[in-house]
Amino acid sequence: MPPRDENFGFLLADVSRLMRRSFERRLTGSTLTLSQARALAHISRNEGCRQVELADQLEVKPITLARLLDQLEQAGLVERRPDPVDRRAYRLYLREKAEQALLDIREVAAATHADALRNLSGAEADALASALRKMRENLSSR
DSSP states (O other): OOOGGGOHHHHHHHHHHHHHHHHHHHTTTSSOOHHHHHHHHHHHHSTTOBHHHHHHHHTOOHHHHHHHHHHHHHTTSEEEEEOSSOTTOEEEEEOTTHHHHHHHHHHHHHHHHHHHTTTSOHHHHHHHHHHHHHHHHHHHTO
């Protein structure tokens, strides 16, 4: 049994928080914020998603996301297009200029992951990733 201060949930939350902090520190000098980088990464994985879906994935309020998207749109990275099925909704698409930003995000993410996995063997890193995917599936199916 792990010590009380290493409860699994707290440990997972700590690692997540530290990875975000490391990622954000590496973004220094970039024009992007962590929130903007997260939004771009999610849009790139699910281009054409609705704003409400992205807000749910990022766990932010729709109004917060709207302001964030305004910034990304002004920077020429994202565009909103009317949803052909629901005239009240918008779908999100990357602009050409987003490609460089996504390359920068991937570079920062790779460095952050390398730091986080530094003392793990390849087999340990693979086992960790596999376990986390199974946990996500277990919790998503409920």
